[in-house]
Amino acid sequence: MTPLTMFIVSDSVGETADLVAKAAISQFRHDVDTVVMKRFANVDNLKQIEEIALLAQRQKALIVHTLVKSEMREGMAHYAMENGVQAIDLIGPIVDMIGGRLEESPFEEPGLVRQLDDDYFKKIEAIEFAVKYDDGRDPRGILLADIVLVGVSRTSKTPLSQYLAHHRYKVANVPLVPEVEPPAELLQIDPARCFGLVISPEKLNFIRKERLIALGLKDDASYAKVSRIEQEIEHFEKVVERVGCRVINVTNRAVEETANIILDQIEQLK
Template sequence: MTRIHLHLLSDSTGETLENIAKAAIGLFENVEAVRHFWPMVRSDVHLDRIMEDISANPGLVLFTLNNHQLRRRLETRCRALGLPHVAALDTVTDALSNILGQETRNRPGRKHILDEAYFARIEAIQFTIAHDDGVGHENWEEADIVLAGVSRASKTPTSIYLANRGYKTANIPLVPESPPPRSLFSLRHPMVVGLTVSPERLIQIRRNRLLSLNQAPETAYVDLEKVQDELSFARRMFADHGWPVIDMSRRSIEEAAAAIINLFNDRLLAEGGSEA
Protein backbone atom coordinates (compact mmCIF):
# COMPACT_ATOMS: atom_id res chain seq x y z
CA MET A 1 0.00 0.00 0.00
CA THR A 2 1.42 3.38 -1.07
CA ARG A 3 0.65 6.27 1.26
CA ILE A 4 0.51 9.85 -0.01
CA HIS A 5 -0.39 13.18 1.55
CA LEU A 6 -2.80 15.14 -0.61
CA HIS A 7 -3.31 18.82 0.17
CA LEU A 8 -6.45 20.43 -1.31
CA LEU A 9 -6.64 24.24 -1.21
CA SER A 10 -9.63 26.21 -2.44
CA ASP A 11 -10.84 29.79 -2.06
CA SER A 12 -14.43 28.45 -2.05
CA THR A 13 -16.11 25.37 -0.57
CA GLY A 14 -13.67 23.03 -2.33
CA GLU A 15 -16.39 20.65 -3.49
CA THR A 16 -15.12 20.63 -7.08
CA LEU A 17 -11.55 20.03 -5.93
CA GLU A 18 -12.60 17.16 -3.67
CA ASN A 19 -14.45 15.48 -6.54
CA ILE A 20 -11.44 15.83 -8.84
CA ALA A 21 -9.10 14.37 -6.22
CA LYS A 22 -11.47 11.50 -5.43
CA ALA A 23 -11.85 10.60 -9.11
CA ALA A 24 -8.10 10.76 -9.72
CA ILE A 25 -7.15 8.63 -6.69
CA GLY A 26 -9.78 6.09 -7.72
CA LEU A 27 -7.79 5.35 -10.87
CA PHE A 28 -4.91 3.86 -8.87
CA GLU A 29 -4.69 0.61 -6.92
CA ASN A 30 -3.27 0.14 -3.43
CA VAL A 31 -3.03 3.86 -2.68
CA GLU A 32 -3.94 5.40 0.66
CA ALA A 33 -4.47 9.13 0.27
CA VAL A 34 -4.26 11.17 3.47
CA ARG A 35 -6.32 14.24 2.58
CA HIS A 36 -5.67 17.64 4.09
CA PHE A 37 -8.62 19.81 3.10
CA TRP A 38 -8.31 23.60 3.19
CA PRO A 39 -11.43 25.48 1.99
CA MET A 40 -12.01 29.24 2.00
CA VAL A 41 -8.31 30.13 1.61
CA ARG A 42 -8.48 33.88 1.00
CA SER A 43 -5.64 35.53 2.92
CA ASP A 44 -1.85 35.39 3.22
CA VAL A 45 -2.16 34.67 6.93
CA HIS A 46 -4.39 31.67 6.30
CA LEU A 47 -2.08 30.39 3.57
CA ASP A 48 0.97 30.73 5.82
CA ARG A 49 -0.69 28.59 8.49
CA ILE A 50 -1.53 25.98 5.86
CA MET A 51 2.04 25.94 4.57
CA GLU A 52 3.22 24.89 8.02
CA ASP A 53 1.15 21.72 7.77
CA ILE A 54 2.18 21.13 4.16
CA SER A 55 5.83 21.45 5.16
CA ALA A 56 5.33 18.96 8.00
CA ASN A 57 3.43 16.52 5.73
CA PRO A 58 4.95 16.88 2.26
CA GLY A 59 2.90 15.58 -0.66
CA LEU A 60 0.94 16.67 -3.71
CA VAL A 61 -0.72 20.09 -3.54
CA LEU A 62 -3.89 20.62 -5.59
CA PHE A 63 -5.48 24.03 -5.64
CA THR A 64 -8.15 26.28 -7.15
CA LEU A 65 -7.32 29.88 -6.25
CA ASN A 66 -8.64 32.82 -8.24
CA ASN A 67 -6.55 35.41 -6.39
CA HIS A 68 -3.39 35.70 -8.52
CA GLN A 69 -1.25 37.09 -5.69
CA LEU A 70 -2.28 34.27 -3.35
CA ARG A 71 -1.70 31.71 -6.06
CA ARG A 72 1.80 33.00 -6.81
CA ARG A 73 2.60 32.92 -3.09
CA LEU A 74 1.51 29.29 -2.86
CA GLU A 75 3.46 28.29 -5.97
CA THR A 76 6.61 30.02 -4.71
CA ARG A 77 6.39 28.30 -1.33
CA CYS A 78 5.79 24.90 -2.94
CA ARG A 79 8.79 25.33 -5.26
CA ALA A 80 10.96 26.28 -2.29
CA LEU A 81 9.91 23.05 -0.56
CA GLY A 82 10.34 21.02 -3.73
CA LEU A 83 6.71 19.92 -3.68
CA PRO A 84 4.60 19.13 -6.76
CA HIS A 85 1.67 21.51 -7.10
CA VAL A 86 -1.14 21.51 -9.63
CA ALA A 87 -3.82 24.08 -10.44
CA ALA A 88 -6.64 21.59 -10.93
CA LEU A 89 -8.69 23.58 -13.46
CA ASP A 90 -5.93 25.19 -15.53
CA THR A 91 -6.02 22.71 -18.40
CA VAL A 92 -9.76 23.13 -18.84
CA THR A 93 -9.75 26.92 -18.53
CA ASP A 94 -6.79 27.22 -20.92
CA ALA A 95 -8.63 25.11 -23.50
CA LEU A 96 -11.76 27.24 -23.11
CA SER A 97 -9.69 30.40 -23.35
CA ASN A 98 -8.23 29.24 -26.67
CA ILE A 99 -11.62 28.28 -28.06
CA LEU A 100 -13.42 31.43 -26.87
CA GLY A 101 -10.55 33.76 -27.69
CA GLN A 102 -10.68 35.53 -24.35
CA GLU A 103 -8.94 35.50 -21.01
CA THR A 104 -10.59 34.48 -17.76
CA ARG A 105 -11.37 37.28 -15.37
CA ASN A 106 -12.90 37.82 -11.97
CA ARG A 107 -16.29 39.42 -12.50
CA PRO A 108 -17.63 41.89 -9.89
CA GLY A 109 -20.95 40.02 -9.75
CA ARG A 110 -19.40 36.60 -9.25
CA LYS A 111 -19.93 36.51 -5.48
CA HIS A 112 -23.59 37.40 -5.93
CA ILE A 113 -23.99 34.59 -8.49
CA LEU A 114 -22.34 32.11 -6.13
CA ASP A 115 -24.57 33.26 -3.28
CA GLU A 116 -27.66 32.67 -5.42
CA ALA A 117 -26.42 29.18 -6.31
CA TYR A 118 -25.76 28.44 -2.63
CA PHE A 119 -29.23 29.46 -1.50
CA ALA A 120 -30.81 27.59 -4.42
CA ARG A 121 -29.02 24.46 -3.27
CA ILE A 122 -30.18 24.93 0.34
CA GLU A 123 -33.75 25.36 -0.93
CA ALA A 124 -33.41 22.17 -3.00
CA ILE A 125 -32.15 20.21 0.02
CA GLN A 126 -35.00 21.45 2.22
CA PHE A 127 -37.57 20.59 -0.44
CA THR A 128 -36.10 17.12 -0.99
CA ILE A 129 -36.03 16.23 2.70
CA ALA A 130 -39.66 17.38 3.05
CA HIS A 131 -40.76 15.26 0.06
CA ASP A 132 -39.08 11.95 0.78
CA ASP A 133 -40.86 8.59 0.52
CA GLY A 134 -44.07 9.91 -1.04
CA VAL A 135 -44.64 12.73 1.44
CA GLY A 136 -46.13 16.03 0.23
CA HIS A 137 -47.35 14.80 -3.16
CA GLU A 138 -49.58 17.87 -3.45
CA ASN A 139 -46.37 19.92 -3.97
CA TRP A 140 -44.67 17.64 -6.50
CA GLU A 141 -45.32 20.10 -9.31
CA GLU A 142 -42.70 22.34 -7.68
CA ALA A 143 -40.04 19.63 -8.02
CA ASP A 144 -37.45 19.43 -10.76
CA ILE A 145 -37.24 15.64 -10.59
CA VAL A 146 -39.45 12.91 -9.13
CA LEU A 147 -37.92 9.47 -8.60
CA ALA A 148 -40.19 6.42 -8.54
CA GLY A 149 -39.23 2.86 -7.68
CA VAL A 150 -39.79 -0.10 -5.39
CA SER A 151 -38.59 -0.15 -1.81
CA ARG A 152 -34.76 -0.07 -1.40
CA ALA A 153 -34.11 1.01 -4.99
CA SER A 154 -31.87 3.85 -3.71
CA LYS A 155 -34.47 6.58 -4.18
CA THR A 156 -33.65 8.55 -1.04
CA PRO A 157 -29.83 8.67 -1.32
CA THR A 158 -30.11 9.53 -5.02
CA SER A 159 -32.61 12.29 -4.18
CA ILE A 160 -30.31 13.77 -1.54
CA TYR A 161 -27.35 13.68 -3.93
CA LEU A 162 -29.39 15.48 -6.60
CA ALA A 163 -30.52 18.03 -4.02
CA ASN A 164 -26.91 18.78 -3.21
CA ARG A 165 -26.45 19.53 -6.88
CA GLY A 166 -29.34 22.02 -6.70
CA TYR A 167 -32.25 19.91 -8.01
CA LYS A 168 -35.50 19.82 -6.04
CA THR A 169 -36.21 16.11 -5.91
CA ALA A 170 -39.18 14.16 -4.58
CA ASN A 171 -39.45 10.38 -4.48
CA ILE A 172 -42.25 7.85 -4.25
CA PRO A 173 -42.17 4.13 -3.39
CA LEU A 174 -44.11 1.91 -5.79
CA VAL A 175 -46.12 -0.76 -3.99
CA PRO A 176 -48.55 -2.96 -5.97
CA GLU A 177 -51.00 -3.07 -3.06
CA SER A 178 -50.98 0.73 -2.67
CA PRO A 179 -51.10 2.66 -5.96
CA PRO A 180 -49.35 6.06 -5.97
CA PRO A 181 -51.33 9.33 -5.94
CA ARG A 182 -53.00 10.12 -9.26
CA SER A 183 -51.11 13.41 -9.34
CA LEU A 184 -47.95 11.45 -10.21
CA PHE A 185 -49.34 10.77 -13.68
CA SER A 186 -50.30 14.36 -14.49
CA LEU A 187 -47.11 16.21 -13.54
CA ARG A 188 -45.99 18.77 -16.12
CA HIS A 189 -42.91 20.54 -14.74
CA PRO A 190 -40.95 17.73 -13.02
CA MET A 191 -39.17 14.97 -14.91
CA VAL A 192 -40.29 11.61 -13.54
CA VAL A 193 -37.56 8.96 -13.56
CA GLY A 194 -38.02 5.28 -12.74
CA LEU A 195 -35.37 3.49 -10.70
CA THR A 196 -35.08 -0.24 -11.11
CA VAL A 197 -32.70 -2.94 -9.92
CA SER A 198 -32.18 -6.64 -10.57
CA PRO A 199 -34.19 -9.02 -8.34
CA GLU A 200 -31.04 -10.64 -6.96
CA ARG A 201 -29.43 -7.34 -6.04
CA LEU A 202 -32.65 -6.01 -4.53
CA ILE A 203 -33.08 -9.09 -2.36
CA GLN A 204 -29.50 -8.74 -1.14
CA ILE A 205 -30.04 -5.07 -0.23
CA ARG A 206 -33.32 -5.81 1.53
CA ARG A 207 -31.90 -8.76 3.46
CA ASN A 208 -28.99 -6.63 4.67
CA ARG A 209 -31.47 -3.97 5.73
CA LEU A 210 -33.49 -6.47 7.76
CA LEU A 211 -30.36 -7.80 9.43
CA SER A 212 -29.27 -4.27 10.36
CA LEU A 213 -32.65 -3.82 12.07
CA ASN A 214 -32.31 -7.17 13.87
CA GLN A 215 -35.32 -8.53 12.00
CA ALA A 216 -35.84 -11.96 10.47
CA PRO A 217 -34.00 -12.01 7.11
CA GLU A 218 -36.52 -14.39 5.50
CA THR A 219 -39.88 -12.73 4.89
CA ALA A 220 -42.15 -11.90 1.93
CA TYR A 221 -40.07 -8.72 1.64
CA VAL A 222 -37.20 -10.82 0.24
CA ASP A 223 -39.20 -13.58 -1.45
CA LEU A 224 -37.94 -13.91 -5.03
CA GLU A 225 -41.38 -14.33 -6.62
CA LYS A 226 -42.86 -11.36 -4.77
CA VAL A 227 -39.83 -9.19 -5.54
CA GLN A 228 -40.13 -10.07 -9.23
CA ASP A 229 -43.82 -9.13 -9.14
CA GLU A 230 -42.98 -5.77 -7.55
CA LEU A 231 -40.36 -5.02 -10.17
CA SER A 232 -42.68 -6.04 -13.00
CA PHE A 233 -45.37 -3.75 -11.61
CA ALA A 234 -42.92 -0.85 -11.52
CA ARG A 235 -41.52 -1.51 -15.01
CA ARG A 236 -45.03 -1.63 -16.50
CA MET A 237 -45.78 1.73 -14.92
CA PHE A 238 -42.55 3.21 -16.31
CA ALA A 239 -43.33 1.91 -19.80
CA ASP A 240 -46.99 2.95 -19.73
CA HIS A 241 -46.06 6.57 -18.97
CA GLY A 242 -42.90 6.79 -21.05
CA TRP A 243 -40.66 7.62 -18.09
CA PRO A 244 -36.91 7.19 -18.49
CA VAL A 245 -35.49 4.35 -16.42
CA ILE A 246 -32.18 4.08 -14.56
CA ASP A 247 -30.97 0.59 -13.60
CA MET A 248 -29.31 0.82 -10.17
CA SER A 249 -28.01 -2.77 -10.15
CA ARG A 250 -24.42 -1.85 -10.95
CA ARG A 251 -24.48 1.94 -10.59
CA SER A 252 -23.21 4.02 -7.72
CA ILE A 253 -25.39 6.87 -6.46
CA GLU A 254 -23.03 9.36 -8.13
CA GLU A 255 -23.25 7.57 -11.48
CA ALA A 256 -27.03 7.34 -11.31
CA ALA A 257 -27.34 11.02 -10.41
CA ALA A 258 -25.06 12.00 -13.29
CA ALA A 259 -27.23 10.00 -15.71
CA ILE A 260 -30.38 11.64 -14.34
CA ILE A 261 -28.89 15.13 -14.65
CA ASN A 262 -27.98 14.36 -18.26
CA LEU A 263 -31.57 13.30 -18.92
CA PHE A 264 -32.84 16.45 -17.23
CA ASN A 265 -30.58 18.71 -19.30
CA ASP A 266 -31.53 16.87 -22.51
CA ARG A 267 -35.17 17.51 -21.63
CA LEU A 268 -34.51 21.20 -21.09
CA LEU A 269 -32.73 21.48 -24.42
CA ALA A 270 -35.53 19.66 -26.20
CA GLU A 271 -37.99 22.14 -24.70
CA GLY A 272 -35.83 25.06 -25.83
CA GLY A 273 -34.49 25.90 -22.39
CA SER A 274 -30.95 26.09 -21.08
CA GLU A 275 -28.99 23.54 -19.07
CA ALA A 276 -29.24 23.64 -15.31
Protein backbone atom coordinates in the same frame (compact mmCIF):
# COMPACT_ATOMS: atom_id res chain seq x y z
CA MET B 1 -1.01 0.16 0.10
CA THR B 2 1.08 3.33 -0.21
CA PRO B 3 -0.32 6.06 2.06
CA LEU B 4 -1.19 9.42 0.56
CA THR B 5 -2.04 12.73 2.19
CA MET B 6 -3.34 15.66 0.17
CA PHE B 7 -3.84 19.24 1.30
CA ILE B 8 -6.67 21.08 -0.47
CA VAL B 9 -5.92 24.80 -0.28
CA SER B 10 -8.25 27.58 -1.39
CA ASP B 11 -8.97 31.24 -0.77
CA SER B 12 -12.66 30.28 -0.97
CA VAL B 13 -14.36 27.08 0.23
CA GLY B 14 -12.15 24.67 -1.72
CA GLU B 15 -14.88 22.66 -3.46
CA THR B 16 -13.28 22.87 -6.90
CA ALA B 17 -9.88 21.59 -5.77
CA ASP B 18 -11.55 18.92 -3.66
CA LEU B 19 -13.56 17.58 -6.61
CA VAL B 20 -10.59 17.60 -8.98
CA ALA B 21 -8.37 15.87 -6.43
CA LYS B 22 -10.97 13.16 -5.82
CA ALA B 23 -11.42 12.66 -9.56
CA ALA B 24 -7.67 12.15 -9.93
CA ILE B 25 -7.45 9.82 -6.91
CA SER B 26 -10.29 7.68 -8.28
CA GLN B 27 -8.00 6.69 -11.15
CA PHE B 28 -5.85 4.86 -8.58
CA ARG B 29 -8.15 4.05 -5.67
CA HIS B 30 -11.78 2.95 -5.93
CA ASP B 31 -12.28 4.11 -2.36
CA VAL B 32 -11.06 7.71 -2.18
CA ASP B 33 -11.59 7.62 1.59
CA THR B 34 -8.34 5.65 1.85
CA VAL B 35 -6.54 8.92 1.07
CA VAL B 36 -6.18 11.49 3.84
CA MET B 37 -7.52 14.79 2.51
CA LYS B 38 -7.27 17.97 4.56
CA ARG B 39 -9.01 21.11 3.38
CA PHE B 40 -7.64 24.58 4.15
CA ALA B 41 -10.36 27.03 3.16
CA ASN B 42 -10.45 30.84 3.09
CA VAL B 43 -6.66 31.15 3.09
CA ASP B 44 -6.00 34.86 2.66
CA ASN B 45 -2.41 35.67 3.62
CA LEU B 46 1.13 34.52 2.94
CA LYS B 47 1.74 33.54 6.56
CA GLN B 48 -0.94 30.87 6.25
CA ILE B 49 0.62 29.69 3.00
CA GLU B 50 4.02 29.34 4.70
CA GLU B 51 2.51 27.39 7.60
CA ILE B 52 0.62 25.05 5.25
CA ALA B 53 3.80 24.35 3.27
CA LEU B 54 5.72 23.56 6.48
CA LEU B 55 2.95 21.23 7.65
CA ALA B 56 2.87 19.54 4.25
CA GLN B 57 6.61 18.91 4.54
CA ARG B 58 6.19 17.28 7.96
CA GLN B 59 3.28 15.12 6.82
CA LYS B 60 4.76 14.39 3.37
CA ALA B 61 1.60 15.71 1.76
CA LEU B 62 0.84 16.88 -1.76
CA ILE B 63 -0.75 20.31 -2.08
CA VAL B 64 -3.55 20.97 -4.54
CA HIS B 65 -4.70 24.59 -4.65
CA THR B 66 -7.08 26.98 -6.35
CA LEU B 67 -5.69 30.32 -5.20
CA VAL B 68 -6.95 33.09 -7.47
CA LYS B 69 -4.66 35.91 -6.32
CA SER B 70 -1.35 35.90 -8.17
CA GLU B 71 0.49 36.98 -5.00
CA MET B 72 -0.86 33.93 -3.17
CA ARG B 73 -0.04 31.55 -6.03
CA GLU B 74 3.50 32.88 -6.21
CA GLY B 75 3.83 32.55 -2.45
CA MET B 76 2.67 28.96 -2.57
CA ALA B 77 5.16 28.16 -5.35
CA HIS B 78 7.95 29.77 -3.32
CA TYR B 79 7.21 28.10 0.02
CA ALA B 80 6.50 24.74 -1.56
CA MET B 81 9.85 24.78 -3.35
CA GLU B 82 11.62 26.00 -0.22
CA ASN B 83 10.23 23.05 1.76
CA GLY B 84 10.58 20.44 -0.96
CA VAL B 85 6.82 20.00 -1.26
CA GLN B 86 4.93 19.18 -4.47
CA ALA B 87 2.18 21.74 -5.13
CA ILE B 88 -0.29 21.67 -8.02
CA ASP B 89 -1.84 24.96 -9.15
CA LEU B 90 -5.21 24.11 -10.70
CA ILE B 91 -6.46 27.56 -11.59
CA GLY B 92 -3.40 29.76 -12.27
CA PRO B 93 -2.42 28.39 -15.72
CA ILE B 94 -6.03 28.58 -16.95
CA VAL B 95 -6.49 32.14 -15.69
CA ASP B 96 -3.21 33.20 -17.32
CA MET B 97 -4.21 31.58 -20.63
CA ILE B 98 -7.67 33.19 -20.66
CA GLY B 99 -6.20 36.56 -19.65
CA GLY B 100 -3.74 36.36 -22.53
CA ARG B 101 -6.47 35.53 -25.02
CA LEU B 102 -8.84 38.24 -23.77
CA GLU B 103 -6.03 40.73 -23.17
CA GLU B 104 -7.62 41.47 -19.81
CA SER B 105 -6.51 41.21 -16.19
CA PRO B 106 -8.43 38.86 -13.86
CA PHE B 107 -10.50 40.21 -10.98
CA GLU B 108 -8.57 38.00 -8.52
CA GLU B 109 -11.62 37.86 -6.24
CA PRO B 110 -12.10 34.55 -4.39
CA GLY B 111 -15.52 32.86 -4.53
CA LEU B 112 -16.92 34.55 -7.65
CA VAL B 113 -18.05 31.21 -9.03
CA ARG B 114 -20.28 30.79 -5.98
CA GLN B 115 -22.04 34.14 -6.20
CA LEU B 116 -25.63 33.93 -5.02
CA ASP B 117 -27.30 34.39 -8.39
CA ASP B 118 -30.65 33.07 -9.65
CA ASP B 119 -29.09 29.82 -10.77
CA TYR B 120 -27.67 29.14 -7.31
CA PHE B 121 -30.99 29.86 -5.60
CA LYS B 122 -32.81 27.56 -8.02
CA LYS B 123 -30.44 24.75 -7.16
CA ILE B 124 -30.91 25.24 -3.41
CA GLU B 125 -34.69 25.41 -3.86
CA ALA B 126 -34.65 22.18 -5.88
CA ILE B 127 -32.50 20.38 -3.28
CA GLU B 128 -34.82 21.47 -0.47
CA PHE B 129 -37.83 20.35 -2.53
CA ALA B 130 -36.29 16.89 -3.09
CA VAL B 131 -35.75 16.50 0.66
CA LYS B 132 -39.25 17.69 1.53
CA TYR B 133 -40.99 15.38 -0.93
CA ASP B 134 -38.68 12.40 -0.61
CA ASP B 135 -40.08 8.88 -0.22
CA GLY B 136 -43.72 9.93 -0.67
CA ARG B 137 -43.79 12.02 2.52
CA ASP B 138 -46.30 14.46 1.07
CA PRO B 139 -48.19 13.50 -2.12
CA ARG B 140 -48.98 17.17 -2.74
CA GLY B 141 -45.41 17.52 -3.98
CA ILE B 142 -46.23 15.28 -6.95
CA LEU B 143 -48.31 18.04 -8.53
CA LEU B 144 -45.62 20.66 -7.86
CA ALA B 145 -42.67 18.63 -9.16
CA ASP B 146 -40.85 18.98 -12.46
CA ILE B 147 -40.03 15.26 -12.33
CA VAL B 148 -41.69 12.40 -10.44
CA LEU B 149 -39.92 9.10 -9.74
CA VAL B 150 -41.75 5.93 -8.73
CA GLY B 151 -40.39 2.52 -7.84
CA VAL B 152 -40.11 -0.15 -5.19
CA SER B 153 -37.77 0.26 -2.25
CA ARG B 154 -33.99 0.43 -2.97
CA THR B 155 -34.16 1.48 -6.63
CA SER B 156 -32.05 4.64 -6.05
CA LYS B 157 -35.00 7.04 -6.00
CA THR B 158 -33.50 9.31 -3.33
CA PRO B 159 -29.95 9.67 -4.72
CA LEU B 160 -31.41 10.16 -8.19
CA SER B 161 -33.73 12.87 -6.84
CA GLN B 162 -30.78 14.70 -5.30
CA TYR B 163 -28.69 14.36 -8.47
CA LEU B 164 -31.49 15.85 -10.58
CA ALA B 165 -32.01 18.57 -7.98
CA HIS B 166 -28.42 19.68 -8.56
CA HIS B 167 -29.51 20.24 -12.16
CA ARG B 168 -32.19 22.58 -10.75
CA TYR B 169 -35.18 20.26 -11.23
CA LYS B 170 -37.76 19.82 -8.47
CA VAL B 171 -38.17 16.08 -7.93
CA ALA B 172 -40.68 14.12 -5.88
CA ASN B 173 -40.28 10.38 -5.46
CA VAL B 174 -42.90 7.84 -4.46
CA PRO B 175 -42.30 4.30 -3.13
CA LEU B 176 -44.72 1.67 -4.40
CA VAL B 177 -45.82 -1.19 -2.15
CA PRO B 178 -48.68 -3.63 -2.80
CA GLU B 179 -50.42 -2.90 0.51
CA VAL B 180 -50.71 0.84 -0.12
CA GLU B 181 -52.78 2.43 -2.85
CA PRO B 182 -50.63 4.83 -4.91
CA PRO B 183 -51.37 8.54 -4.46
CA ALA B 184 -54.22 9.83 -6.61
CA GLU B 185 -51.93 12.67 -7.68
CA LEU B 186 -49.91 10.21 -9.79
CA LEU B 187 -52.81 9.93 -12.21
CA GLN B 188 -53.15 13.70 -12.48
CA ILE B 189 -49.68 14.56 -13.77
CA ASP B 190 -48.18 14.60 -17.25
CA PRO B 191 -46.91 11.02 -17.79
CA ALA B 192 -43.94 12.42 -19.72
CA ARG B 193 -42.64 13.91 -16.45
CA CYS B 194 -42.98 10.67 -14.52
CA PHE B 195 -40.44 7.85 -14.58
CA GLY B 196 -40.72 4.36 -13.18
CA LEU B 197 -37.52 2.76 -11.88
CA VAL B 198 -37.30 -1.03 -12.09
CA ILE B 199 -34.54 -3.45 -11.16
CA SER B 200 -34.03 -7.19 -11.57
CA PRO B 201 -35.33 -9.32 -8.66
CA GLU B 202 -31.89 -10.91 -8.25
CA LYS B 203 -30.09 -7.58 -7.96
CA LEU B 204 -32.72 -6.18 -5.62
CA ASN B 205 -32.54 -9.31 -3.49
CA PHE B 206 -28.80 -8.77 -3.07
CA ILE B 207 -29.15 -5.04 -2.32
CA ARG B 208 -31.85 -5.58 0.28
CA LYS B 209 -29.92 -8.36 2.01
CA GLU B 210 -26.89 -6.10 2.25
CA ARG B 211 -29.10 -3.33 3.61
CA LEU B 212 -30.49 -5.59 6.34
CA ILE B 213 -27.01 -6.76 7.31
CA ALA B 214 -25.81 -3.14 7.47
CA LEU B 215 -28.67 -2.43 9.88
CA GLY B 216 -27.62 -5.35 12.06
CA LEU B 217 -30.62 -7.47 11.08
CA LYS B 218 -30.93 -10.97 9.66
CA ASP B 219 -30.98 -11.12 5.88
CA ASP B 220 -33.88 -13.60 5.69
CA ALA B 221 -36.63 -11.06 6.41
CA SER B 222 -39.64 -10.96 4.08
CA TYR B 223 -38.37 -7.60 2.76
CA ALA B 224 -35.43 -9.33 1.04
CA LYS B 225 -37.15 -12.51 -0.17
CA VAL B 226 -37.41 -12.99 -3.92
CA SER B 227 -41.11 -13.90 -3.68
CA ARG B 228 -41.85 -10.58 -1.95
CA ILE B 229 -39.72 -8.67 -4.42
CA GLU B 230 -41.54 -10.23 -7.38
CA GLN B 231 -44.86 -9.30 -5.78
CA GLU B 232 -43.73 -5.69 -5.42
CA ILE B 233 -42.46 -5.51 -9.00
CA GLU B 234 -45.75 -6.93 -10.27
CA HIS B 235 -47.59 -4.20 -8.35
CA PHE B 236 -45.13 -1.61 -9.72
CA GLU B 237 -45.85 -2.70 -13.30
CA LYS B 238 -49.60 -2.33 -12.79
CA VAL B 239 -49.21 1.17 -11.36
CA VAL B 240 -46.88 2.51 -14.07
CA GLU B 241 -49.19 1.09 -16.73
CA ARG B 242 -52.04 3.11 -15.22
CA VAL B 243 -49.87 6.21 -15.04
CA GLY B 244 -48.53 5.70 -18.55
CA CYS B 245 -44.99 6.74 -17.66
CA ARG B 246 -41.67 5.60 -19.05
CA VAL B 247 -39.93 2.75 -17.24
CA ILE B 248 -36.14 2.72 -16.85
CA ASN B 249 -34.28 -0.43 -15.86
CA VAL B 250 -31.66 0.65 -13.33
CA THR B 251 -30.19 -2.81 -12.71
CA ASN B 252 -26.75 -2.09 -14.12
CA ARG B 253 -26.93 1.69 -14.41
CA ALA B 254 -25.16 4.32 -12.36
CA VAL B 255 -27.30 7.16 -11.02
CA GLU B 256 -25.67 9.51 -13.53
CA GLU B 257 -26.69 7.29 -16.46
CA THR B 258 -30.30 7.10 -15.33
CA ALA B 259 -30.33 10.85 -14.76
CA ASN B 260 -29.10 11.53 -18.29
CA ILE B 261 -31.93 9.46 -19.76
CA ILE B 262 -34.45 11.44 -17.72
CA LEU B 263 -32.85 14.81 -18.51
CA ASP B 264 -32.85 14.06 -22.24
CA GLN B 265 -36.61 13.45 -22.15
CA ILE B 266 -37.36 16.44 -19.94
CA GLU B 267 -35.29 18.76 -22.13
CA GLN B 268 -37.39 17.71 -25.13
CA LEU B 269 -40.54 18.89 -23.35
CA LYS B 270 -39.30 22.48 -23.16
